[in-house]
Amino acid sequence: MGPVPKPLIAGNWKMNGMRGSLAQIKEIAASNMLASGKFDALICVPATLLHSAALVTSDTPLKIGAQDCHDRENGAYTGDISAGMIADSLGSHVIIGHSERRTRYREDDALVRSKTIAAHKSGLIAVVCIGETEEERSSGRTLDVLRYQLAGSLPDGATGENTVIAYEPVWAIGTGRTASIADIAEAHRFIRSELCKRFNSEGDRMRILYGGSVKASNADEILHVENVDGALVGGASLTARDFLSICSAY
Ligand SMILES: O=C[C@H](O)COP(=O)(O)O
Secondary structure: OOOOOOOEEEEEOOOOOOHHHHHHHHHHHOOHHHHOOOOEEEEEOOHHHHHHHHHHOOOOOOEEEEOOOEOOOOOOOOOOOEHHHHHHOOOOEEEEOOHHHHHHOOOOHHHHHHHHHHHHHOOOEEEEEEOOOHHHHHOOOHHHHHHHHHHHHOOOOOOOOOEEEEEOOHHHOOOOOOOOHHHHHHHHHHHHHHHHHHHOHHHHHOEEEEEOOOOHHHHHHHHOOOOOOEEEEOHHHOOHHHHHHHHOOO
């Protein structure tokens, strides 16, 4: 077993970014902040930018990942890409089970688990997303939802090396609303204890990111909550300036 991994600031560009956006990637990759080695940095780009982004960052500390993968190795699945193809394009990470996919494409925990296994088989680090809806929170079911999502989405082979958890309350994504510091602390403490119950010491090594309207003005407070090992950032990861301001919290 290796040491506890460093915190991770991960950007998710979602369906944003054309070739010109590689300038932002290059600027992030060249920052002295990343060279400090205090944290890891990752940008998950659209599939169209994956290989070119990986090539322009190959000699830098910035990692490049994808935003989804199929659970099969290959076959007649129009429009999809496999974990192996992501690895072949030099991506190192893949986001799995983002709420935007769970909701729109009805991806359930079993499929998320199957995709996570596929990612691990191809040597990728899976960033597995979980989080409650507003209705689940207001009816007091947040921790139950997190328990079921973790149990159903993570395969037995998950370790601190191959898996990162992203806790994203669905109602906080892209809305400008963030969970309170007390709610973030409670959710992350709960996730940590569930991970340790199932994976023993590996549970302590899995990074738990917070996601949902993270920006420069709230990053410092959120990133210093116990058991918060980084952030998954959407809108504020699209420019180098915004992304690096969040990184400066470390
Ligand atoms: O994957 C990132 C999350 O969905 C958060 O997005 P956001 O920072 O735009 O709220």
